[in-house]
Amino acid sequence: MPDLFSAGGLAEEPKDEAIAPGAMLLRGFALPFLEDIIRALGVIAAQAPFRHMATQWGAVMSVAMTNCGEFGWLTDRAGYRYDRIARVRIASSRWDEGSSHGLPG
Numbered sequence: 870m871p872d873l874f875s876a877g878g879l880a881e882e883p884k885d886e887a888i889a890p891g892a893m894l895l896r897g898f899a900l901p902f903l904e905d906i907i908r909a910l911g912v913i914a915a916q917a918p919f920r921h922m923a924t925q926w927g928a929v930m931s932v933a934m935t936n937c938g939e940f941g942w943l944t945d946r947a948g949y950r951y952d953r954i955a956r957v958r959i960a961s962s963r964w965d966e967g968s969s970h971g972l973p974g
Contacts, residue, residue: 913937925949 886894899906919933925948936942941954 884896886896888894914935917935917937919935921929921931921933922944923929923946924944925946927946930944934942936954939953940951943950943952943954
């Protein structure tokens, strides 16, 4: 996928960048898997639709999100947290079984 700024002759950022001890930003790493990722996201969203959550003050967030698996990031009147959510089943399998969601690996 072409980079918006590479055509302008601007220097490109390094492909890999250490962002914290033991953590690397791997720019472009998922690009070979893009079609598989988009397809898998569609399967997930069909079973756990994107939704706009509300903050603890009652404001609706502008960003929509989905969760799948046993735990997910939530926000509501009780505040922000990771909490147990309803498990999403994909293709009659557990979410964490690699072949069930269409992602490589």
